[in-house]
Amino acid sequence: MSVKIKDVAELAGVSVATVSRVLSNGSVSAALKTRVEEAVAQLGYRPNLSARRLRSQLSQTVGLIVSDVRNPFFTAVSRAVEDAAYRAGMRVILCNADEDPDKEAMYLRLMQEERVSGVIFSPTSVTAGRFRPERFEFPVVMIDREGPPGLTDAVVLDNPQAGRLLVEHLIARGYRKIGGLFGNVSTTGAARRAGYEAALAQHGLPSSVRFVAPSTEAASTAVRAWLAEPDWPDALVVSNGLLLLGAVHALTEAGLSIPGDMALAGFDNDVWTGLVGHGLTVIEQPVYDIGVVAMEMLLSRLENPSLAKRKVVLNGALLERASTSGRGAAAPS
Amino acid sequence: MSVKIKDVAELAGVSVATVSRVLSNGSVSAALKTRVEEAVAQLGYRPNLSARRLRSQLSQTVGLIVSDVRNPFFTAVSRAVEDAAYRAGMRVILCNADEDPDKEAMYLRLMQEERVSGVIFSPTSVTAGRFRPERFEFPVVMIDREGPPGLTDAVVLDNPQAGRLLVEHLIARGYRKIGGLFGNVSTTGAARRAGYEAALAQHGLPSSVRFVAPSTEAASTAVRAWLAEPDWPDALVVSNGLLLLGAVHALTEAGLSIPGDMALAGFDNDVWTGLVGHGLTVIEQPVYDIGVVAMEMLLSRLENPSLAKRKVVLNGALLERASTSGRGAAAPS
DNA sequence: TTGAAAGCGCTAACAT
DNA sequence: ATGTTAGCGCTTTCAA
Numbered sequence: 001m002s003v004k005i006k007d008v009a010e011l012a013g014v015s016v017a018t019v020s021r022v023l024s025n026g027s028v029s030a031a032l033k034t035r036v037e038e039a040v041a042q043l044g045y046r047p048n049l050s051a052r053r054l055r056s057q058l059s060q061t062v063g064l065i066v067s068d069v070r071n072p073f074f075t076a077v078s079r080a081v082e083d084a085a086y087r088a089g090m091r092v093i094l095c096n097a098d099e100d101p102d103k104e105a106m107y108l109r110l111m112q113e114e115r116v117s118g119v120i121f122s123p124t125s126v127t128a129g130r131f132r133p134e135r136f137e138f139p140v141v142m143i144d145r146e147g148p149p150g151l152t153d154a155v156v157l158d159n160p161q162a163g164r165l166l167v168e169h170l171i172a173r174g175y176r177k178i179g180g181l182f183g184n185v186s187t188t189g190a191a192r193r194a195g196y197e198a199a200l201a202q203h204g205l206p207s208s209v210r211f212v213a214p215s216t217e218a219a220s221t222a223v224r225a226w227l228a229e230p231d232w233p234d235a236l237v238v239s240n241g242l243l244l245l246g247a248v249h250a251l252t253e254a255g256l257s258i259p260g261d262m263a264l265a266g267f268d269n270d271v272w273t274g275l276v277g278h279g280l281t282v283i284e285q286p287v288y289d290i291g292v293v294a295m296e297m298l299l300s301r302l303e304n305p306s307l308a309k310r311k312v313v314l315n316g317a318l319l320e321r322a323s324t325s326g327r328g329a330a331a332p333s
Numbered sequence: 334m335s336v337k338i339k340d341v342a343e344l345a346g347v348s349v350a351t352v353s354r355v356l357s358n359g360s361v362s363a364a365l366k367t368r369v370e371e372a373v374a375q376l377g378y379r380p381n382l383s384a385r386r387l388r389s390q391l392s393q394t395v396g397l398i399v400s401d402v403r404n405p406f407f408t409a410v411s412r413a414v415e416d417a418a419y420r421a422g423m424r425v426i427l428c429n430a431d432e433d434p435d436k437e438a439m440y441l442r443l444m445q446e447e448r449v450s451g452v453i454f455s456p457t458s459v460t461a462g463r464f465r466p467e468r469f470e471f472p473v474v475m476i477d478r479e480g481p482p483g484l485t486d487a488v489v490l491d492n493p494q495a496g497r498l499l500v501e502h503l504i505a506r507g508y509r510k511i512g513g514l515f516g517n518v519s520t521t522g523a524a525r526r527a528g529y530e531a532a533l534a535q536h537g538l539p540s541s542v543r544f545v546a547p548s549t550e551a552a553s554t555a556v557r558a559w560l561a562e563p564d565w566p567d568a569l570v571v572s573n574g575l576l577l578l579g580a581v582h583a584l585t586e587a588g589l590s591i592p593g594d595m596a597l598a599g600f601d602n603d604v605w606t607g608l609v610g611h612g613l614t615v616i617e618q619p620v621y622d623i624g625v626v627a628m629e630m631l632l633s634r635l636e637n638p639s640l641a642k643r644k645v646v647l648n649g650a651l652l653e654r655a656s657t658s659g660r661g662a663a664a665p666s
Numbered sequence: 667t668t669g670a671a672a673g674c675g676c677t678a679a680c681a682t
Numbered sequence: 683a684t685g686t687t688a689g690c691g692c693t694t695t696c697a698a
Contacts, residue, residue, distance in 0.1 A: 002470055004675055015685045020677060029683060046445045051675035053383040054690050069408050079402065082429065094427045112379045137335055245604060271578055272605030337691055348669045353693055362667060384691035387674050
């Protein structure tokens with residue numbers, strides 16, 4: 001098959017151990033080192049990672065299991081994880097679980113078979129609820145969505161706070177009938193809803209929520225149905241980018257204006273949110289930080305497995321744009 | 334460390350060979366088979382893929398090296414590749430080369446070290462131009478962008494045809510000063526430009542082109558500069574989704590209307606293209622097909638390495654939307 | 667059908 | 683500093 005360490009050793013006239021030392025910067029005399037390097041270059045030798053991993057019991061690999069690669073939030077996070085991983089000399093296996101608990105289980109099994117050093121994971125709420133970290137030989141860092149409290153490391157947005165921020169903003173702009181559209185499959189939707197409810201309650205305003213599957217189509221269907229009812233909201237809080245797009249579709253189709261007929265505020269500063277009308281008001285997540293921090297947590301966990309589990313909570317930033325420009329009158333308190 | 338085949342064999346009271354046969358559906362008596370399966374379940378045994386790959390010399394893995402994971406075109410293609418790969422019992426290692434020839438070289442080296450069965454690759458034009466497939470032990474299928482003609486399999490869009498389609502459409506809608514904005518790093522931009530030039534020449538119309546780096550920022554900078562010139566086009570053909578977004582930004586900032594001040598036609602039916610004004614006219618690529626066909630080509634190449642190299646050319650579909658609604662008068666021929 | 671044993675390519679003791 | 687050798691966990695002859 002391909003050229004192996006033995007071939008290099010023979011050409012250089014040294015033992016395989018010496019070649020191995022050269023490759024891993026062990027102590028080798030300058031003379032032998034150059035001879036080996038020449039042999040490597042001449043033969044085009046490339047080490048076999050399967051053999052190396054098997055022997056050294058070091059995978060130098062982390063798994064990243066995301067819910068949906070089509071969601072720009074996760075592609076942004078995965079780039080950050082990749083960058084941080086390569087800086088630390090690690091490789092990343094990117095897996096796309098498609099919001100499907102079966103696929104999540106399949107990939108976790110695969111990670112075990114690959115003997116990865118650790119996994120960064122954004123689980124569905126089904127998997128999050130029953131996740132047993134002790135069943136896996138690698139540490140897991142949850143991102144975006146939390147698992148059972150205290151059982152794994154996690155880095156998440158302050159979701160209740162973000163939900164609250166949007167509602168407070170809408171109230172300040174004069175909106176009073178504020179609906180909420182949330183994803184039904186991740187814990188994120190539930191946490192954002194909690195903040196939404198709390199803020200409304202604090203102002204003595206009623207809430208009105210819908211839960212939908214995490215897809216643009218499901219969201220637009222839900223909003224269409226909502227619009228068919230007699231008394232729809234004058235503003236909508238939407239819990240992620242995919243759903244927000246669905247809401248925009250439904251409103252546009254119905255010939256309604258944003259924010260004239262309905263104000264819209266959501267999550268994720270995706271490219272297109274700046275293009276709808278004069279822009280959509282959103283919570284911008286620190287996507288790159290989320291990825292980098294997750295990787296750092298994983299590395300420090302690998303260095304020190306007995307550390308207490310940590311949860312890092314990051315804050316989103318409110319980007320005020322035209323989709324919530326207000327009802328004319330300023331808000332009473 | 335973790336439980337291994339020997340542990341399973343001992344618990345089941347059989348040899349490791351028998352366990353291995355059970356795992357790979359070799360011929361084993363029903364009685365032993367159940368005993369082994371029970372032992373596997375009881376111990377939670379998971380095979381070590383590094384060991385398996387080392388011994389069997391079969392990686393069951395393909396590499397997918399894309400230019401930019403943030404580009405929805407590539408995330409869509411990668412999902413298709415993944416689906417097709419899993420159907421064929423293969424895994425996918427997704428690598429993001431970031432339009433950087435150095436990273437491409439690094440990943441190709443990594444693929445060699447992983448001893449992958451094959452690679453699906455969308456190279457920069459730098460790498461495409463000097464690509465030597467015989468230097469790699471695995472077959473390569475190029476996607477989206479071609480390498481040296483006849484040296485590798487490839488699946489690409491009919492780019493000249495697509496460029497032509499857009500220009501013909503604009504001419505039919507009454508536009509005469511049709512500019513072109515193309516990416517300077519992939520062969521795709523050049524091929525689309527060729528079609529653009531050919532169509533204009535055929536109608537005796539002048540061309541006017543700009544080449545830019547493959548980023549939204551570069552595109553908006555270029556368009557801004559263009560608008561500062563005295564005689565800018567009344568319609569623009571833009572060679573991909575990232576650049577198209579940049580063009581939209583520049584026009585919007587300048588307070589210009591689409592298509593009133595400038596018509597816009599581009600590539601890639603990204604979600605947001607439907608949201609700009611009443612929609613952007615674009616060539617929609619058969620993204621899923623591209624991925625599936627690439628995987629199929631790779632599999633058939635693995636089965637039959639001596640096959641002649643093939644190039645599959647797929648057609649894009651013109652989605653006519655409001656951004657090219659016309660200059661009032663119908664077009665003369 | 668089953669088991670014993672060799673060996674995939676590499677690293678890491680251990681010896682020199 | 684360098685070489686010899688055992689063995690990582692598995693698959694695959696080869697015998698029985």
